[in-house]
Amino acid sequence: MKFTMHPGPWPDVIDEVVAAGHTYVTDPAEAKFLIYNGGRAEGGADGLPSPLPESIGFIQYPFAGVDHLIDSGLIKPGVRWANAGGVYGRPVAEIALSLLLSQLHQVKAAAMAGSFRDRGELDARQGWLFHDTTVALIGAGGIGRELIKLLEPFGVHVIAVNRSGREVPGADETYPMDRAGHVWSRADHFVLTAPLTEDTRGMVDAGVLAKMKPDTVLVNVGRGQLVVTDDLVTALQNGTIAGAAMDVVDPEPLPDGHPLWQLPNATILPHIAATGRIARLLVAPQIIENAAAFERGERMPTEVDAEAGY
Template sequence: MAKKKLVITHELGQPLIEAIKSTVPSWEVIVSKDPTIWKKHLSDAEVIAGWKKEMLTYCFTENSKLKWLQTWSAGVNKIPLEEMKNRNMLVTSANGVHAYPISETIFALMLGLTRQIHHYVRNQQEKKWHHANLKLEIHEKTIGIIGVGAIGKETAKIAKAFGMKVLGVRNSGQKTEYVDHMYTPNELNNMLPQCDYVVVTLPLTKETEGMFGKEQFSHMKNSAFFINIGRGDIVVENELIAALRNDEIAGAGLDVFQKEPLESTSPLWAMENVIVTPHTSGSTEHYDERVIHDIFIPNLLNYMNDEELTINVVDYDKGY
């Protein structure tokens, strides 16, 4: 009888590989980021960790054995969820892996904009000694967190160390620790005028696409900063650019964009009130370890025991 097969499309350290193999000792485990190695194993892989767009050709054939996909990202908007739903496949995401690094990036952007660090970096390159009209501070201001999942909760927790008032938006409207008041998405425009910082941590779904545009920016204070580490398509980018140009908002810290890499012709590169980072807010030295030990192996143990997976199972109807 042929061994069941697990394919992992990322390079892992030997301790992580051994931890996986010890969980499925009777399985064949393929670990490589080289497509020439993992492609030939896709058609008979029962479990795959790490989605690649090239997999479309191999994973949805009549003879495909794929039952479960573990993604290497929190977002699943680039995965063919409808096809997987039709085939009753399980999908689990890497949601939660990013809470520490992304919350750190959020505050790096907020503090950078508030304390004019981006201006000082530019001045340093020109050997220019200039005050840059520094006057703002972050303490005791109001932050609005749009999407209070793992990242949003960690961001709220840090905000409290600065004595900030924390407002949140989540579908359920359910209260959570560190958030002073929770709103539902249809109450977003009521929340925005109160915020000194608006932080988007949402996944991209049919409901969130284009969620932030001219109307939302018009409801924000002209002294407020906008931070997006969610997905680029949540924001109507040309309307954000217009809001920045017209001083409707004070500035923006952006890690995600409608088209990536951000085109060299984009005005965002040269705007003095914008900090651009290249979709790196989730990068961390602990990424692989957290995916494997905190998500994949616990789910894999359940899978081996014919039990339901309990961590980060994607809800096809919600899209995340």
């Protein structure tokens, strides 16, 4: 099939898709599918071509989260979209594990202290992943499955929470999201990897934070809006939980001078778990798989369900 990439070509990705038997064209009107690596608008240098040529059978977005595209109206009825759900499981899982460990071991607090004088205080706040530790993965999809593999050497007890309650390989227990209320008070630490939907938006608020253990570390590598930021700041300042470590925040970008930058028990990364650089390395096989399913007249493996939000 003929395809194009808009608004900016990624030569390595194009070369891989061409090697699979497809033909790259620069004119969207000639293309059967479009790889869209732009923002949330139509038209303009960074937006989707407007009007969208009738020849386009589906649009491939090279990242996982599409809630912003749905909210902005860019994903519309009548046009099929596919995302890159699951493609970045391993790199995001690596970030999640590094955030959890760095917050447990007080890396940011030590860097802010700038002195060995605080060694005793830092050690008193230090935590570990021992065999009697329970880690809950909220939204146990591709990232969660990869994280379970990385957690295996630590011997922790893993609780997986997903939408369906379907068993997650490697997890010790699995619960559906709507029957997992007890998990907030039971697990020692949490990793959020859930997509942003109407059901998950603001799911971690003051009430949920109050249920957590005081030595809990909360990690968010899903979507920033899963957490009510003001409630989290209060919980960290008051010692409701021990710490938070996040690659995604709300608002994003996090403004300079925001309390989360200054709190020693909050570790923030600027959304670098799945960037365009890693997308260029990993996304082509998923595009090829989706294109093959489309040609066969089937639902694509990562086809977006606009009503579900992912």
